[in-house]
Amino acid sequence: MTTKKDIKSMNLPELTAFMEELGEKAFRAKQIYQWIHEKQADSFEEMTNIPKSLKETLNGTAYLTSLKKEEVQTSRIDGTKKYLFLLEDGNVIESVLMRYKHGNSVCISSQVGCRMGCRFCASTLDGLVRGLSPGEMLDQIYQIGKDIGERISNVVVMGTGEPLDNYDNLLRFIELLTDENGIHISQRNITVSTCGIVPKMRELADKKLAITLALSLHASNQEKRMELMPVANKYDIYEVIDACRYYFKKTGRRITFEYSLAGGVNDTDEDADELSKLIKGINCHVNLIPVNPIKERNYVQSNARVIEAFKNKLEKNCINVTIRREMGRDIDGACGQLRKRYRERTTKE
Ligand code: SAH
Numbered sequence: 001m002t003t004k005k006d007i008k009s010m011n012l013p014e015l016t017a018f019m020e021e022l023g024e025k026a027f028r029a030k031q032i033y034q035w036i037h038e039k040q041a042d043s044f045e046e047m048t049n050i051p052k053s054l055k056e057t058l059n060g061t062a063y064l065t066s067l068k069k070e071e072v073q074t075s076r077i078d079g080t081k082k083y084l085f086l087l088e089d090g091n092v093i094e095s096v097l098m099r100y101k102h103g104n105s106v107c108i109s110s111q112v113g114c115r116m117g118c119r120f121c122a123s124t125l126d127g128l129v130r131g132l133s134p135g136e137m138l139d140q141i142y143q144i145g146k147d148i149g150e151r152i153s154n155v156v157v158m159g160t161g162e163p164l165d166n167y168d169n170l171l172r173f174i175e176l177l178t179d180e181n182g183i184h185i186s187q188r189n190i191t192v193s194t195c196g197i198v199p200k201m202r203e204l205a206d207k208k209l210a211i212t213l214a215l216s217l218h219a220s221n222q223e224k225r226m227e228l229m230p231v232a233n234k235y236d237i238y239e240v241i242d243a244c245r246y247y248f249k250k251t252g253r254r255i256t257f258e259y260s261l262a263g264g265v266n267d268t269d270e271d272a273d274e275l276s277k278l279i280k281g282i283n284c285h286v287n288l289i290p291v292n293p294i295k296e297r298n299y300v301q302s303n304a305r306v307i308e309a310f311k312n313k314l315e316k317n318c319i320n321v322t323i324r325r326e327m328g329r330d331i332d333g334a335c336g337q338l339r340k341r342y343r344e345r346t347t348k349e
Contacts, residue, residue: 007135015033031050042064042066065133080331081328082331083144087136096328097144104151106154110160112161113160114162114336118230120292122294154190157191167203188210192204192211192214193215193258196216201243212253214257218266219266248283255284261310263300264302269313272313288310288322307323
């Protein structure tokens, strides 16, 4: 038996070639593409203008990725929703909907688990299972849009996984997400967050997309960064910062630096000064994230005064900075925790 084709991950030229292979006319590809990406059908059966015989052929030769909502938690504080989706192979992933005045933003996962090993992160505790297909990344957004019956305007690739460790699928996902024949999200409304895989950051820069690159920095020097993020052993902090400069040079897009503050770890006045020097002259924005403690590790949040002082110090040094508002505080905390708890629950028996 030949393996079935992943039709949700195909772009229009690929879908057209696939129709030709099946001996079908090219316009069928357009119709099917429209069903998948505009009307967001969950099965071939829904495609009412496709002949029954072709639907049968499709069922035999291809599959249409469709994520199942396994669990949804809604915050009573701010309406944030966390979704746990079940994939066809039995794995689960999580995605988050955040509602802002300027629109609905979805944070998606790019992998099942993660192999980057960042010390404070729950997503990486059990390692990497696999990368998500473009269709699986896309369907997180489609399913959430359908669930709330509203348009999704912003996408952040900041959930479980390292997007640049799933680079080709990420690029196809962005292509489909921004396609005017699909849900047509503007490149400017997409942010990809990376722990700093330098060669891929440079490759992405060369694509000259208008997406925002967020770099998870979390430390102001190489020594501290290596303690928090094993990836720093491979690519040192100066190489990573250089790659950020390169990204700005190529794309003109302002870099976001993410900096999770952990009490007594990276939150002193000296840290703030050293950070200012490190990123001086880069067109950037620093997003301070109070660390979200996970029970497997001892990190604690810096207290509010320390966070404020850190922010003030950066401002004094002329760095653009904001403190990330914590969304959905009352529902399963840090990224990766929902999936982790679910797995602990379901593998106990
Ligand atoms: N792998 C990518 C994207 C996923 S993580 C990356 O490293 O950027 C998204 C962001 O959340 C990263 O900045 C990550 O370092 C941060 N993060 C993960 N766990 C966290 C926690 N418990 N508290 C605060 N920030 C956390």
